[in-house]
Amino acid sequence: MINQTIAVYRREMLILKRRFKRQVAGQAILPLLYLVTFGYAMGGELRFDDISYLEFLLPGLVAMSSMTQAFAIATDINVARFYWHIFDEFQAAPISNASYVAGEVMAGITRAIISIFIILGLGLLFGVQLHYGPIFWLAILLNSFLFASLAVALAMVVKSHADQSLLTSFVITPMAFLGGTFFPVDRLPGWLQNILGLLPLTHASTAIRGAALGKDVNVMSLILLTITGIILFWVAFFCVNKARD
């Protein structure tokens, strides 16, 4: 099983290697724009709890990118499934659903980790240096595991590229803006905080920001990310059979 999981993962990594320069440029452009626009130009004088807005924003962008880049594996799976029909190769091979899902989820996590290094590099350029200890990386790992699992599950049940695009628009984009990336969720009315507290990204951005700023991290957020990630991995496992006609 491990050998086959590695085969699925290695295929994604070989493709990533071929596209590496394009991939890095693509992953850098949006965080760079957010840092320039929201962090540098608009939020230059803004401070939250004695930290500059750039220091507040950077961990939020880390959380957001670990989500979007891990979730982006769904697009790659869909292109392989609907356009190149490479998914047929996996379906006809003697591999378990768990091997396939694990390989793709690992690929999603790798993409997310690459994007984090890019953001941290951009942060250095803007003069932002935070604490990047084990809890910071654990929260990123859990967040990218969760969203890569969600990506595989959804990629198995959608029927076209258009469906995939709609899911990104209705699930990922709102979460990216409302999950504590750009502003502190505790400044919102209580009822809205309760709703946003249901979003995994809210917990991820809170945990990542807490760790990056050297504050206490709410262990419950990490537990919630872990449990949700495991549940979504199992959902993805069962959804692989749904991809058969």
Add this chain to the structure above:
Amino acid sequence: MISIKNLKKAYGTNNALTGINLTVPAGELFAYLGPNGAGKSTTIRILTGLTKMTDGQASLGGFDIETEAIAAKRQFGVVHQYVNLDQELTVFENLDIHGQLFGMSKDMRKAKIEELLAYIEMADRADTLIKELSGGLKRRVTIARALLHEPSILFLDEPTVGLDAAIRRRIWALIKKIQQQGTTIFLTTHHIEEAEFLAHRVAFLDEGRIVALDSPARLMAGVGTWAIDQLKDSGMETRYFKDREQAAAFQAEDGFTLRRVNLEDAFLSLTGKKVQA
């Protein structure tokens, strides 16, 4: 061996397969002939695990495709009618990933890939990106990939579709060679000559059911040996004859063409339709 019992597939109210019964013994080159939409690809997709059957049972090399799916999948290689290779990977990388999916060791994969690339006369193309290959070469790579894990059964779904006549003949020679080494081949095609040239037995498939199953020679003999075509205002009219003299005598009239009976004639006489529309 391939065994199929009462295989059915419905998409909503549309019955793609209405109860296929079939046994293909080990080592046979079996052709599944029918027009587009007859259910050829659906059968292969079900047997290779890409599509769920609605009802029935099938086994490959003695392993049930539903209850022993992993073991059944080790029995076959498949070449689809579309090229499903990773375009951004090299020939070697595509084959290597496939071998790893089938649990082959690194050394075994390397040795087998070198052997197969020599076999398909592409030893010098191992490091070429798939997107840089012609259609015929891509098809050869898909055949090599299907053979990499040494399957006992090879499914070929329209393996020469979209290829020109010269390349098609090279692929046919390759298929013959593979069968002669003991591999069971299940071939779908709507090319009459392909089935005639390659197959030991042919099943005629029409609207999701098998309407005839026999050797090409026997299927054709059921119609006659010689055919006379005459182009009329209402279309082509064909008459069949048991011997050449009878046909030649008839041909004496102007506007008639004498030819040997082919599988198209046999299919037409059974279904009233042409295989190659």
